[in-house]
Amino acid sequence: MLHVAFxxxxxxxxxxxxxxxxxxxxxxxxxxxxxxxxxxxFLGFTVLGAGELARSILFLAAALARARLLIEFFLIHVAxxxxxxxxxxxxxxxxxxxxxxxxxxxxELALIIPGVGEETLIQILPRNLRRPLxxxxxxxxxxxxxxxxxxxxxVYSHSRKDVALLPAVAFLLMLLSNMILIPSLLMLNELxxxxxxxxxxxxxxxLLALTFKVISxx
Amino acid sequence: MRRRSKxxxxxxxxxxxxxxxxxxxxxxxxxNLPYTRLARYLDELEGKGMLMRVEEGRExxxxxxxxxxxxxxxxxxxxxxxxxxxxxx
Numbered sequence: 001m002l003h004v005a006f007x008x009x010x011x012x013x014x015x016x017x018x019x020x021x022x023x024x025x026x027x028x029x030x031x032x033x034x035x036x037x038x039x040x041x042f043l044g045f046t047v048l049g050a051g052e053l054a055r056s057i058l059f060l061a062a063a064l065a066r067a068r069l070l071i072e073f074f075l076i077h078v079a080x081x082x083x084x085x086x087x088x089x090x091x092x093x094x095x096x097x098x099x100x101x102x103x104x105x106x107x108e109l110a111l112i113i114p115g116v117g118e119e120t121l122i123q124i125l126p127r128n129l130r131r132p133l134x135x136x137x138x139x140x141x142x143x144x145x146x147x148x149x150x151x152x153x154x155v156y157s158h159s160r161k162d163v164a165l166l167p168a169v170a171f172l173l174m175l176l177s178n179m180i181l182i183p184s185l186l187m188l189n190e191l192x193x194x195x196x197x198x199x200x201x202x203x204x205x206x207l208l209a210l211t212f213k214v215i216s217x218x
Numbered sequence: 219m220r221r222r223s224k225x226x227x228x229x230x231x232x233x234x235x236x237x238x239x240x241x242x243x244x245x246x247x248x249x250n251l252p253y254t255r256l257a258r259y260l261d262e263l264e265g266k267g268m269l270m271r272v273e274e275g276r277e278x279x280x281x282x283x284x285x286x287x288x289x290x291x292x293x294x295x296x297x298x299x300x301x302x303x304x305x306x307x
Contacts, residue, residue, distance in 0.1 A: 022299075029296045029307075033225065037305045101304060155304030163302045214298045218291060 005063035012056045015204025019049040021211040040097030044090045051086025071193035084137040091144035098151035138181045145175040166210040173203035229293050231259055232286055239279040
């Protein structure tokens with residue numbers, strides 16, 4: 001019987017390709033316009049892509065190892081915190097981009113991000129401390145994603161263009177993913193964990209749709 | 219009123235020529251530029267190989283090259299990405 005990690009891995013890889021294309025066009029946009037906003041978004045999505053790559057490898061490892069519970073696999077595996085860490089850094093960069101765009105001053109974000117930076121400890125802390133750190137990282141990601149989601153919907157409400165709706169939907173789905181992840185970690189519930197990953201992957205598919213929309217422009 | 223960036227001006231000129239050969243007057247009106255500035259940009263675009271100058275008797279017209287079309291296509295993709303994240307180009 002096919003392990004549950006395999007279909008998740010396939011969707012994850014599709015999302016990774018979407019992020020690669022997005023990073024390519026964001027880098028191009030930065031090179032042509034020299035706009036710092038594009039630099040923030042490019043770096044953010046690049047780090048997010050690095051996290052997704054790590055998560056893909058973990059899904060593959062879980063599938064090959066026929067892991068009984070994915071949530072346990074992610075929590076006990078030493079690299080399990082890496083996607084969360086990358087996501088936090090990526091969200092900080094993306095949020096800085098939106099903050100700069102809206103307020104003109106990226107430093108204002110410092111008021112809403114408490115104590116970000118400890119996530120590097122995830123890699124070296126013993127197993128029994130990792131579960132609370134996943135919880136903390138998810139909570140931080142939720143704060144960042146709330147800001148990013150509101151900002152992206154604000155952008156959409158100004159322009160009313162379909163292309164602006166897609167990143168807003170992507171961030172909303174990622175926010176929902178993190179909201180479900182917290183109870184799944186607290187209850188160590190595999191089903192909720194999988195649901196959280198599905199929402200996250202749906203968010204990546206929304207970014208894939210954005211990529212197709214950009215590529216198809218004539 | 220926000221000033222156009224140089225990139226935006228060049229794109230407006232290229233878009234004015236996109237549909238077919240255009241004379242300087244028509245480009246001037248569509249790109250909303252005074253003649254002296256337009257002449258400078260036309261020389262620049264011709265130098266970069268994006269526009270081709272065509273002389274028909276006394277009239278001078280400009281035609282979009284393949285390179286110019288590719289540039290316009292890439293710019294429109296860039297614009298789509300910019301619109302997605304609310305960045306102005």
